[in-house]
Amino acid sequence: MEGTYDVAIIGAGVCGANIARRLSAYELDVALLDKEADVSFGVSKANSGIVHGGFHHNKKYLKARLEIQGAMMFDRLKAELDFPFVRCGIVVVALHEDEIRAVEQLYAQGVENGAIGIEMCSRERMLELEPSLSRDALGGLYAPGGGIVEPYRFVFSLVESAAKNGVRLLTGWEASGAIREGEAWSLRASDGRSLRARYVVNCAGLYADEVSRIFGAEDYAIKGRKGEYYLLDKLTRAKPGRVVFPVPTSVSKGMLIVPTVEGTVLLGPTASAIDDKGDAATTKEQLETILRSARNMIPDISETDVITSFAGIRSILGEDYYIDASAKVPGFIQVAGIQSPGLTASPAIGEYVKDLLKKAGLVLVEKADWDPCVAKLPRAKDLSPFELDALVAEDPAYGEIVCRCERVTEAEIVAAIRRGHTTLDGIKYFTRAQMGRCQGGFCTYKILKILMRETGMSWDRITKHGRESTVLRGEL
Amino acid sequence: MRELSFDAVVIGGGAAGMAAALELEARGHAVAIVEREERLGGILAQCVHNGFGLIEFDEELTGPEFAERFEEKVGARPIKVLCGCTVLSLEAEGQDKVVSCVSSAEGVIALRSRAVVLAMGCRERNRGNIRIPGSRPAGVYTAGLAQRLVNVEGYVPGKDVVIIGSGDIGLIMARRMSWIGCKVHAVVEILPYPSGLTRNIVQCLRDFGIPLYLSHLTTEIYGRDRVEGVEVAPIENGALMTAKAFRIPCDTVLLSVGLVPENELSRTAGVTINPMTSGPWADSSLMTSVSGVFACGNVLHVHDLVDFVVEESRRAGAFAAAWLAGARPGREVRVKAGSNVRYVAPARVEAGRDNKLYLRTMIVKNDALLEVKLDGKVLLSSKKNHVQPSEMITLKLGKAELAGAAELPDASIEISIL
């Protein structure tokens, strides 16, 4: 039995993390549970990382209202939590005459939604904004308020802040059973652990349908839709200054070109229905369509710049989000079908769920000593030679460059491990080591050694992303 | 922040960096070597197999033994060696070059010099570069990383192995993994011929009965947490035969799909890169497009033998020394890759002296002809018993042969394999 909580949040993706941090401001005992070895290992790690511009969806949808509200909360969150986020702006490019009509509709929707600074662009204005665009561009739309974020770093910061304010994080905790005992839920994990909670929030992403069933709540089915991506090297010539969108199709916003905050370029996502929600494999057919589509907009894109490919899976449940108190069982809040723009909407989802819990009877008393800020971790790649020199004098591990491609020092790897990121992928998402052009070819063995030294784990317990993903198979 | 001054700074302390530094010091210049690892030697440290130094020392050494011999030579000379020290940037400031580097012991140091020798070696191409689709489980490694894990760290990355690409490191790892009791199920190569040296095909695959699938593309890596296998399909007459695809179960995939010179530092310093080699464009004295910055070894173009690396790097050191002493190249003639030649390095020769060139062909052929033309007229042709892309070809162009070029304005030399 791992204690009794006021609220247990199932799923530490961007939704669960925002809800946890919001609740951490009140006098409550909160547990944040995730089945994976680290937080943000679900949908929230593999997406486009866009803070949307408020013009893609009609306000009649809850998702559009939460998107607009969530997008406005990012500047404050960044100031408090120190995660990579920039309002670089978004352009939508029309390549045909009829696409101009579609862009006009997006513009009207943006104005209606109150998207700040949104404008229609002539061909000339478009090419001035983004000189790398195809000469075939006919014009488009510019939304200066849109931005880009590193989604896993956002989640890590939120969870760090929540934990700092008392939220208990339990990873490797797969909710597999629940019974109502008096005024609370008794939850069981697949490994036999258990805990009690008066309220449960289901934000299990792709598996929210299964979790709902476990609680005897509403019966629904979440389908997966895969989106594949290519990532390009920082030194690519084809890097736009803003996020470049094509005109959307009926199923998705189309394949984008995203200049990530960390300087690489992301191409994608594709959209294909899948039966197995765990199937994040990339496919030859889909990957080929990405390059074709991206080159239509920016002809300079070259496949020699590709450093990796990956896929993310959208949780599809109808047109809109399903965020509400269960009508079937007490003390159970559903946060399901959070497809795009879920990342953008997530801070607002935190607010919304807090209010739902209050309506359901949870008493909210503000903590007097709530601290919204987390300590800023210096990153060698962002420092001037003088700053780095001063830092090495304090902590020599800042003088040990472990990942040459992304310039990550031993001190940063150690910081990641001390914050609980103890898998190779967790360290990668926290520090960027193994994320650059050599994809870990040079630094993996160094990280393995630091990981063993810092945690005392033996070689056979080191994994890439938890579960059975062991990295080494023997010792000589 | 400390600042130190030298005549020349060598970036990278592998075979190339050491050979270049020794040559500079021997000509009376104050030299520093900056190396990010704790010891000199570079990639040689993990190449515990024999086969190094046949030309240089006339005996068969292992990689670490070869490195040690050079380390001793460097240690015996007044060369400043900064190990555990990573170069962060290279900038030209007027006549000077400033190399800034960081180490845990000394913090950030600025090294000021007139000449710089780039000797940063190369890195391995990875899964993303060759775009193998599929899932992203644990158990996919570059062959060089596996070599490091086995030979230096003492760990076994996996037991049932498929190697993608038939580069030398992959072939050597096929043998190494077999020796430590792992099963290597296949080596899969997209090209119709192996990318590694013939001696490695024989000694590392045939002697162990490891199948080599030529003209086969790896179409998928599968497995959710750990690799469970790869899917492979033959290529026939240029077309991928998906109907004939088959699966090879394994828990480990090693990639040996080529090396790329590490030139990010060079690029930020303004050095122009040759897209064919991914190394700097170099003139006849191995000087890059930035005056006073030279390059040699695997950072210039990928070599297959350390002996060639050493030979080229000595010349780079000597050229840098001459440049420091005020010498400038005389009349240079452009060198172009002609038929069936991927690249020639360097891409210029000096008319007034003997020159040495390295080139790689694009074809496999017996009884080939190497032909050198000056403005369309054959200057030289020589027979080659056998040529293949994995074996670098060396070529000397003497003062005598180039005599005619000195008179022609705008002359160019073209080298072909026929």
Ligand SMILES: Cc1cc2nc3c(=O)[nH]c(=O)nc-3n(C[C@H](O)[C@H](O)[C@H](O)COP(=O)(O)OP(=O)(O)OC[C@H]3O[C@@H](n4cnc5c(N)ncnc54)[C@H](O)[C@@H]3O)c2cc1C
């Ligand atoms: C291809 C793609 C591109 C996208 N691009 C954007 C974009 O640019 N901008 C934007 O705003 N949005 C975007 N989105 C949407 C956004 O990524 C998602 O809406 C958001 O990440 C959903 O977060 P979540 O917390 O609901 O889900 P998740 O991140 O999946 O979190 C759910 C968590 O629950 C855990 N879990 C599941 N079952 C259990 C259990 N039984 N017990 C314990 N834990 C459990 C999982 O391990 C997981 O960590 C994109 C989505 C995709 C797929």
Ligand SMILES: Cc1cc2nc3c(=O)[nH]c(=O)nc-3n(C[C@H](O)[C@H](O)[C@H](O)COP(=O)(O)OP(=O)(O)OC[C@H]3O[C@@H](n4cnc5c(N)ncnc54)[C@H](O)[C@@H]3O)c2cc1C
């Ligand atoms: C795996 C492998 C197997 C081989 N097997 C054989 C063989 O059997 N026989 C044979 O004759 N040849 C073999 N070779 C070829 C030959 O050994 C190498 O080509 C040669 O050693 C390369 O020397 P180098 O100095 O150019 O590069 P490297 O040895 O790679 O040295 C480059 C050095 O630069 C350092 N460096 C890079 N960037 C920085 C920076 N920013 N700051 C500080 N330091 C930096 C690196 O740490 C490294 O030590 C093999 C090569 C490889 C890669």
